[in-house]
Amino acid sequence: MRLFAGILAHLGLPLTQKFNVTGNRVMVGDLGKKFDPTIAEHAEVIAPFNIRGRRNIHKYKPKKGHLGRVNVWQNDAPLSDKKILxxxxxxxxxxxxxxxxxxxxxxxxxxVHFVWAVSPDWKLVDKMQPDILICQTIERFMRNPPKS
Structure with a gap:
């Protein structure tokens, strides 16, 4: 939630929803499992709230691995009419x-179009013409630096 609020602030958009933190959840990711002792992270649990008009309109999951996964979400009652890739x-x-x-x-x-990838697919960017483009990765994947 805090990172989402930071993204909105960076975009100059207001955070109009009030969130109620009801507790914490301990989670262990794929990298945290490889340590002894296991490294866990603590995440805030947000109380359920009105989920407006969001629905999944497209999903693709490769037979093996995560790379190439796609999920597209449509919101029929959005707070912003922008399209994100x-x-x-x-x-x-x-x-x-x-x-x-x-x-x-x-x-x-x-x-919101989510594509599990290390590098942007510039043909998809040109085809979609999103209002906002977000490219995110982490250091351990930098052995495969994003392609321009």
């Missing part, structure tokens, strides 16, 4: 849970 990883993810940044974006914006 995200190339990212598990920090954004599919948008099926409040622990995915795509979930938060899909609450606010008219359309």
């Amino acid at each position: 995200v190339f990212g990883n598990s920090f954004f993810a599919e948008g099926t849970s409040q622990y995915h940044l795509t979930w938060w974006l899909s609450q606010y914006f008219a359309q």
Whole structure:
């Protein structure tokens, strides 16, 4: 939630929803499992709230791995009419849970396209003409630096 609020602030958009933190959830990611002892993260749990008019209009999951996953969310009652295209990883993810940044974006914006990728697909960017383009990765994938 805090990162989502920061993204909105960076875009100059208001955070109009009040969120009620009801507790914490301990989560262990794929990298945290590889340490002994396991490294966990603590995430705030937000009380359920009105999920406006969001619905999943397209989903693709490759037979193996995460790269290439696609989820497209349409919001029929958005707070912003902007269309977002995200190339990212598990920090954004599919948008099926409040622990995915795509979930938060899909609450606010008219359309959110998430593609699990290390680099942007410039042909898709040209085809979609999104209002906002977000490209996100993490250091451990920098052995495959994004292509321009």
